[in-house]
């Protein structure tokens with residue numbers, strides 16, 4: 001299977017053309033995809049026609065798949081798939097995150113073994129497609145001043161799923177809450193595959209830099225959040241039917257624009273875990 005690669009943005013992101021993800025991915029192609037994923041941090045495959053089993057099979061080639069803590073939003077047939085949707089069946093939401101804005105975040109940064117990737121596939125879209133944006137946190141880190149890099153070196157920050165839910169989602173139940181307590185992660189993460197460093201904080205979930213006075217921590221976080229989403233670090237994706245986006249969740253954060261709640265949107269996501277020996281962010 002021959003394919004072509006085109007850059008989406010000057011610093012990161014690439015479209016892979018000429019690939020049907022329902023067809024067999026050979027070991028050779030898989031190796032190339034893994035390299036492209038690490039190099040570009042965001043891979044777009046347009047015009048796909050994926051059954052749930054296809055999304056599970058393809059993303060499963062990239063790592064062990066996680067079963068999300070929000071069990072109520074999983075596919076009934078394929079629990080590796082999380083529904084992101086505003087659709088309801090018998091008055092009950094089938095997916096997470098409804099139709100509202102979802103602020104900048106790393107998926108599952110609040111877990112001890114956070115995902116290294118997610119594959120999001122567009123099944124049903126509002127008329128205008130809707131938009132998801134990604135920020136290149138490696139480029140954002142590398143361009144910081146030496147002083148700020150020195151201040152951040154070796155520091156940890158508190159990551160809170162509860163803080164995210166308070167702003168953008170619905171509360172977790174008591175069992176889910178117990179399984180997702182606030183945790184500390186390194187502020188600068190070394191990528192488990194490429195070894196490249198990235199800012200590993202996000203406005204949606206990061207509440208405090210450990211060891212700094214609260215006002216200093218707030219000011220520094222606000223500075224870093226503004227810095228990270230400068231236009232040169234951001235790619236805005238306008239969704240089309242059949243788009244499948246695979247992102248690097250150790251080096252990019254993302255956000256979603258709200259959309260018209262009278263229209264339906266259904267996205268299906270698989271979440272890819274790192275190898276066990278690279279599980280803990282450093």
Ligand SMILES: [Fe+2]
Pocket residue numbers: 105106107254
């Ligand atoms: Fe997300």
